[in-house]
Amino acid sequence: MKKVGIVGASGYTGEELARIIVRHPEVELTVATSRQFAGRKLGEVFPNLRGLVDISLENIGPDEIIDRAELIFTAVPHQTAMGIVPKFLAAGRKVVDLSADFRIGDAAVYEEWYQAHSAPEYLAQAVYGLPELYREKIRQTSLVANPGCYPTSIILGIAPLLKAGLIDAATIIADSKSGTSGAGRAAQVGSLFCEVSDGFRAYKVGEHRHTPEIEQELSLLAAQPVTISFTPHLLPISRGILSTVYASLRDGVDTAQVAAVYEDFYRDEKFVRLWPAGTYPATQYVRGSNFCDIGFKVDPRTGRIVILSAIDNLIKGAAGQAIQNMNLLCGFAEDQGLAVVPLFP
Amino acid sequence: MKKVGIVGASGYTGEELARIIVRHPEVELTVATSRQFAGRKLGEVFPNLRGLVDISLENIGPDEIIDRAELIFTAVPHQTAMGIVPKFLAAGRKVVDLSADFRIGDAAVYEEWYQAHSAPEYLAQAVYGLPELYREKIRQTSLVANPGCYPTSIILGIAPLLKAGLIDAATIIADSKSGTSGAGRAAQVGSLFCEVSDGFRAYKVGEHRHTPEIEQELSLLAAQPVTISFTPHLLPISRGILSTVYASLRDGVDTAQVAAVYEDFYRDEKFVRLWPAGTYPATQYVRGSNFCDIGFKVDPRTGRIVILSAIDNLIKGAAGQAIQNMNLLCGFAEDQGLAVVPLFP
């Protein structure tokens, strides 16, 4: 049993990591940190874990974490991650970082959207942790930059089309809708039940920090700079992201061609499910699983394609993908601990 | 007290009409029809109305309705409406038709998206019931074609920009999200709580029948043919539509210019509320009211504008707008019965 640790285990992503690790046959959770809940049992802070995990949350520093874990998940806010990840790496630990700190290869771009970067020298070795694009590189690194939730849904949805050159990369619009767990477990008025329930709204229109991450990956796929419109919205659901992505098709591209490109691109992927043309995925059909479900519609009236891409934001959009990356880093079967059937209804 | 009738009062739209009429000081509900629930009290079929309205649902024909009502709301499916509306008009009754049958001026377009039209000779006199665009014409007609819910949110959201020529009409994409009441009270699996709750999905992508209605009005505003991408989605909420509309801005158009155009266009409108730049409306802030709330974001990175437009689909998107039209048809104050503060939380 490999020993793994979670830094920042009192948020929803940390909890979700613990939830998966509990049933993962190859790893053992040996340390979980939290400043706010130090001293409390994980199963008290998240009562769904009651009786299933015996660990208590601790407020300890990197050195002690290094002593007790071989692989470390950093589920902390950006800026915090860049302060500790280098220590873990220097001590020979493998790291799956769930923050944004190592996702963007160009420090200048990072600093434009976030803040100053204190460890830019690690950007080169960080691999963007989307296994469907970077499986081999992930296997060979020590630092995986686990993708953002929105980027995962958007990039997986559009990658085959960009790669195959079927769309005009200048016309991409991503209209995304996320469940409220994406806002985390912080106590803030905007995340209260009464503020979110029976409602719907957009936020950070054209300004969300996931934008440069999406553009970086789309640019690599398109082999040209790509700028997109990205609008996140808040759904009155706990889990799930649905991204509706629009782009103009190259002349003459039809449904069959698009379907073939998707089939080809995702042929051997265990966690991508393609929907037949004219049928569409839904967040409730991937709930609780590591799947990314993708459907599309070619619209001859407008010459555009509309792509629908659904994930569970806490799993394929965060903790599940992190476990998938861990499996690759450690040489486990890629779906170990993740072979879960979505929970519906 | 003017006598009004509701044909098709057992759906959510019919109920909402009744709910507003009960508190409207100038009109009296004298007849409400339903095939399925004939003989039952309206206050039993919709227990929120218990004790507030004494009327029973009846299964009666047009002649009897004509005898008992001076103004008639037809809240029936398309195709059904075109069979009865001519009779009401011929008998000198005023009609607010909530179906799609008289919304599209060109019968050929209607027939392409719906089915054969049996009363095309009435299309010329029908006025599209969006008071913010057609107030004077509505006052002078006998037949108002009450707009669809999605079209109301999209057209109001984008009308000022098209009218002022600030956007490229060829680039419009409307990504709309609707509450489940839009699917009506019919017992179908897709509308069950367990199918909708904690989930989100798109449907009829690029094929929804509201498309030609939207395009008709946008084309008139732009004074050129407009084709749009329109994607409806189903929200796990009862009431509310939020439309996120994208378009490329003409060169040099900035936030101040856009704001001025909106201010100017909606200066005297009681039911349109403009949000300051960078703040966005939400369905929960218009719930239960006849408001259309509009916000926008100019994105210099992409040269696009993103417009957010929120309504209560059962009110401004259906029954409330129908009452607003009735007020115009009858010479009442336009906000009579509609001066309601949105219910939040």
Added chain:
Amino acid sequence: MKKVGIVGASGYTGEELARIIVRHPEVELTVATSRQFAGRKLGEVFPNLRGLVDISLENIGPDEIIDRAELIFTAVPHQTAMGIVPKFLAAGRKVVDLSADFRIGDAAVYEEWYQAHSAPEYLAQAVYGLPELYREKIRQTSLVANPGCYPTSIILGIAPLLKAGLIDAATIIADSKSGTSGAGRAAQVGSLFCEVSDGFRAYKVGEHRHTPEIEQELSLLAAQPVTISFTPHLLPISRGILSTVYASLRDGVDTAQVAAVYEDFYRDEKFVRLWPAGTYPATQYVRGSNFCDIGFKVDPRTGRIVILSAIDNLIKGAAGQAIQNMNLLCGFAEDQGLAVVPLFP
């Protein structure tokens, strides 16, 4: 127009008071206080009010409030209220206090469940603001202690039976379920969307502070000391309380007798709606209204009666009842500003 003020206008109850006052023809909101949001427009803090109320929140003391309002709603936490209410009364202002501070006539009981009482000398003049029980007394006082939300639903549900002696007062069990707005707008983890949604739990079992208030009123109705079991639960809805109340019936009491007692007790009440035997109220049928809907089932198998009592916790359970009390205090029609049809769906 009478000038009214709201002390503590940034919570859901304060907002709801403002929402009703905006449309009340006899009063004008002249002052609204908030420490946290001082300086901000009420319509920004609660965007549903955007454009409908022009007032800004202020952080001011009792003297200034007294200068600007003739009647004052205190929508502040218990203990805070007892510090300011006496000043308002001393200055000749009428007060509707929405806290618990003046609800319990016996200061010793109050102090057992809450904390020390600093103004017990005002308890005698405070009238418990349940108009269905104390209408005449309310008209003649200057201080109304507006009832708690749970107590309103439970007391109205069981009052007729206790008064008529149809039940054994020693057997009363109240199992209540409340929407999350009852927890207020404070930012706390337990009220987050992700903690409440798609879930259900009990809390403060047998220990909720509304217990002594309920027992006080039931004891007065029964003319004997009454002790009850009271279990509150948290519903994943914004508004609404349903209380399910159990009691053993006196021998021989049947459905007809119970129905007659209810009919008689609530004959002239505008805000109580009785449901026919065997049909039951629901929170969604009173949403947005000041109604208390009551149904019941006599169960001969067990000799018990089960009473179902539904209110909107923010309206009949708080702000609406406060307005009803204001109407009585000021000699307005009792339903002025409250003649609203419940919003369904």
Added chain:
Amino acid sequence: MKKVGIVGASGYTGEELARIIVRHPEVELTVATSRQFAGRKLGEVFPNLRGLVDISLENIGPDEIIDRAELIFTAVPHQTAMGIVPKFLAAGRKVVDLSADFRIGDAAVYEEWYQAHSAPEYLAQAVYGLPELYREKIRQTSLVANPGCYPTSIILGIAPLLKAGLIDAATIIADSKSGTSGAGRAAQVGSLFCEVSDGFRAYKVGEHRHTPEIEQELSLLAAQPVTISFTPHLLPISRGILSTVYASLRDGVDTAQVAAVYEDFYRDEKFVRLWPAGTYPATQYVRGSNFCDIGFKVDPRTGRIVILSAIDNLIKGAAGQAIQNMNLLCGFAEDQGLAVVPLFP
């Protein structure tokens, strides 16, 4: 791999059985029937199963089912089950029946609450499938009558107290609240999103058909006839039942004694989790799992105990318990396929 079949696989319970079986290492789903959806892939009817199960629904008779399955789950309505279960048993098949038809040992009682029983001769061999009470008997039978959802939560909640004689069996009141999946996937108005969402109501007060089943088991535990008050309510959630059970304690029984009795009763149970006194379970903490979580409060003021018992109605309340019973029938590890961590949030 043992071959298992599901009769009635197009409802939520059937789907849940399939969902668990897909990941169960000892069994294989070889046949799944549905009249309505015959010919369609299970993964189309329930898109969460897309790509995970290759079976199509069939409309076939008992003989063919017998040919293809060694163990059969009957997930059909009562009355239908009694028509086919005898055929399966006669052919030597093991049956886990999820209907009510074989739960009640006394045919007369069954007929009083349901309708005539056509196979009463099988009642004697049917074992009530609550493993925590009847584990050994289940291992030795061929026919398990899988308990109802409400009964599971109530019986497990109160069994230890009745068995130990700590409560007065004449005073039991069970106030239960269920998620909407309990109403099944049938298209009916009462289960529509708009009718259930943001609402709460009671139904079949004192008349629900689970009553005799609960009373049968409580009577056996108490060794005396027990009659209870049982009130089911409909929660706006998909999954979960919380039962709040009240009973008068025998004189002198205290918290420690109650806790000891629970600990003792459930010491070795894998699927019962006890909560420390004063803390309470919630449906969201058992979601997606086979757990029954139990908490309680001893209330000295009233002499009553309040028990809170939470399950996922589709799992421990239906399909999960059926799998647990299958595991016992087949000699598998009891938690095979069921070792799932609850999904929260």
